[in-house]
Amino acid sequence: MNDIQDFGGHTEWGPPHHGAGAPHASYRKDLHTYLWGLALALILTAVPFALVYWHAMTVSALWIAIGIFALIQAVVHFLCFLHVNPPYEHLDETLLVLFTVLIVIIMAGGTVWILGNLHARMY
Amino acid sequence: MSGNIFDNPGFSLRATHHHVNREDEVNFGFWVFLMSDAIIFGLIFATYATMIGATAGGPGPKKLFDIGSVAIQTGALLLSSFAYGMASLALRYGSSRRAIIAWLVVTLLLGFVFLGFEVKDFLTMFALGGGPDRSGFTSAFFGLVPLHGLHVTSGCIWMLALIVQMLRYGIDEDVKLGLQRLALFWHFLDIIWIAIFTLVYLAGLA
Numbered sequence: 001m002n003d004i005q006d007f008g009g010h011t012e013w014g015p016p017h018h019g020a021g022a023p024h025a026s027y028r029k030d031l032h033t034y035l036w037g038l039a040l041a042l043i044l045t046a047v048p049f050a051l052v053y054w055h056a057m058t059v060s061a062l063w064i065a066i067g068i069f070a071l072i073q074a075v076v077h078f079l080c081f082l083h084v085n086p087p088y089e090h091l092d093e094t095l096l097v098l099f100t101v102l103i104v105i106i107m108a109g110g111t112v113w114i115l116g117n118l119h120a121r122m123y
Numbered sequence: 124m125s126g127n128i129f130d131n132p133g134f135s136l137r138a139t140h141h142h143v144n145r146e147d148e149v150n151f152g153f154w155v156f157l158m159s160d161a162i163i164f165g166l167i168f169a170t171y172a173t174m175i176g177a178t179a180g181g182p183g184p185k186k187l188f189d190i191g192s193v194a195i196q197t198g199a200l201l202l203s204s205f206a207y208g209m210a211s212l213a214l215r216y217g218s219s220r221r222a223i224i225a226w227l228v229v230t231l232l233l234g235f236v237f238l239g240f241e242v243k244d245f246l247t248m249f250a251l252g253g254g255p256d257r258s259g260f261t262s263a264f265f266g267l268v269p270l271h272g273l274h275v276t277s278g279c280i281w282m283l284a285l286i287v288q289m290l291r292y293g294i295d296e297d298v299k300l301g302l303q304r305l306a307l308f309w310h311f312l313d314i315i316w317i318a319i320f321t322l323v324y325l326a327g328l329a
Binding site: 027030031034037038041042045048049052053055059062063066067069070073074077078081082092093096097099100103104107108109111112115116119 | 168
């Protein structure tokens with residue numbers, strides 16, 4: 001993961017900085033970010049599909065495992081494809097994303113919690 | 124590393140940077156839209172989660188879902204995200220218009236593969252008696268997954284429009300900003316799909 005962190009600060013939109021020979025190096029770094037993203041995403045997708053396909057664990061263990069893989073993959077996508085790259089830059093986007101995560105946890109988590117509780121009380 | 128922020132004053136919208144250029148402004152605005160869309164998806168996911176067991180005697184996930192087809196859709200969408208990334212790189216490093224359009228066409232074709240297999244899955248579900256009117260579970264499913272499919276469809280239409288714009292006007296400021304925002308949209312839809320294939324398909328088939 002260190003490799004990805006090192007790319008921070010070079011993935012912003014707009015024309016690259018034209019130092020001596022810099023555009024080429026910066027191009028390679030950006031390309032590597034996408035390639036890393038693709039490779040990690042492929043692995044993080046293939047493993048949960050394989051686990052479920054071969055029923056490698058008990059159902060509850062599978063749920064936890066695929067949930068963890070999904071969270072890691074979402075983070076990889078944010079870092080490598082959407083270039084939200086804390087703590088280097090894009091502070092506004094990062095805060096916006098984190099605030100959205102908070103809102104979703106409160107509202108979606110609360111919905112599941114309350115309705116699950118209600119469901120349990122009906123039997 | 125250091126110095127990038129100062130090379131682009133206004134890159135961040137923090138109060139310490141007074142100058143804000145149009146590119147940052149519209150991209151940040153689009154981020155706000157995406158995150159509001161993420162909240163809508165989050166709540167529809169919550170609705171789906173409360174409806175998972177509500178099959179009312181009808182077919183459930185194990186009868187309706189086909190893991191092979193979902194794997195193909197997942198692969199197609201992930202590769203399309205990567206192909207769009209290559210289009211973004213081509214745009215950023217001043218490659219020819221042809222290179223950008225070629226990557227966009229690859230993205231678009233992979234998007235069509237995704238949509239084709241998704242529609243095929245929906246038709247299979249209808250044939251198995253799992254249409255949206257069958258149970259609370261199928262209603263919630265057809266409220267959530269086709270909503271993402273509609274997003275992908277609108278992304279494809281947007282991409283076609285941008286390709287036409289590029290052919291007609293070249294790579295001007297508007298096309299560039301459009302391509303940047305569509306990139307955010309397309310990568311965002313791939314993240315929503317991670318949640319769908321995990322929470323809906325894999326969790327249902329586990």
